Amino acid sequence: MISLTVTAVVFGVVFLAELPDKTALAGLVLGTRYRASYVFAGVAAAFALHVALAVAAGSVLTLLPQQIVQALTGVLFLGGAAVLLLKKAEDEEEVRKPENQSFWKVSGAGFMLILVAEFGDLTQIMTANLAARYDDPLSVGLGAVLALWAVAGIGIVGGKALMKKVPLRLITQIAALVMLALGVWSLWEAVTG
Numbered sequence: 001m002i003s004l005t006v007t008a009v010v011f012g013v014v015f016l017a018e019l020p021d022k023t024a025l026a027g028l029v030l031g032t033r034y035r036a037s038y039v040f041a042g043v044a045a046a047f048a049l050h051v052a053l054a055v056a057a058g059s060v061l062t063l064l065p066q067q068i069v070q071a072l073t074g075v076l077f078l079g080g081a082a083v084l085l086l087k088k089a090e091d092e093e094e095v096r097k098p099e100n101q102s103f104w105k106v107s108g109a110g111f112m113l114i115l116v117a118e119f120g121d122l123t124q125i126m127t128a129n130l131a132a133r134y135d136d137p138l139s140v141g142l143g144a145v146l147a148l149w150a151v152a153g154i155g156i157v158g159g160k161a162l163m164k165k166v167p168l169r170l171i172t173q174i175a176a177l178v179m180l181a182l183g184v185w186s187l188w189e190a191v192t193g
Contacts, residue, residue, distance in 0.1 A: 003139040010130050010143030018123045018151045025178060026113055027155025034106040036156045040149075041103070042110030043156070047148040050118050054127035054144070055137045067190045074186030081180040085173070114152075123148065 030039040118124060127144040131137050 002142060003134075003136055006134050006136050006139035007143040007146075010127070010134075010140050011147045013130070014123050014126060014144045014147035015150060017126060018148055025155070026117060027152045028158050030106075030110055030113070031156035031158065034101050034109075038101060038103050038106035039110045039156050040153060042107030042112075043114050043152045044149050045107070046111045046114035046118070047152065048145055049115065050121075050124050051127055051141050051145045051148065054124045055131040055141045057128050067193050071187060071190035074183045074188075074190060078180065078183035078187075081176045081183060085176045 027039070027043060030043070123144070127140065130144070131140040134140055
């Protein structure tokens with residue numbers, strides 16, 4: 001039986017924690033480049049897997065050494081920034097053409113990005129803690145996955161809307177600089193923490 005109270009509490013906590021996180025940025029970047037429904041399918045599948053792992057693990061994820069998680073996150077952000085900065089400029093009309101984007105390629109890219117970037121993330125650890133606290137894995141899992149899907153959807157739709165007003169090259173450069181800053185910050189926390 002699903003508890004609507006637990007589901008609502010978990011949704012609110014996870015939604016607010018994830019909204020300013022890298023997921024919205026990742027969704028925004030992917031949303032500017034690819035068909036939104038394909039991106040969402042991959043991102044949603046990755047989040048469903050993350051929530052299942054968090055709920056199954058309970059509070060065990062909180063035992064991971066924080067410095068290792070921060071160092072890996074930093075390296076992944078720096079790698080993402082490098083890929084964005086070094087990639088050759090694409091014609092915006094080519095990026096927008098759905099026929100150039102297979103479902104499996106786009107959804108797979110979204111899935112892998114979220115799968116790697118979100119492992120050990122604050123919301124995954126929070127979900128594990130909430131699952132341990134409420135001892136209601138189904139309600140916690142439902143609340144968490146709906147919150148993560150909502151944030152991803154906002155990021156993806158925001159990316160599509162932004163691309164209509166701002167050149168793709170500028171969006172890519174800004175996203176790369178943000179990822180670079182987040183990478184340096186994560187590595188700094190890993191070294192000084």
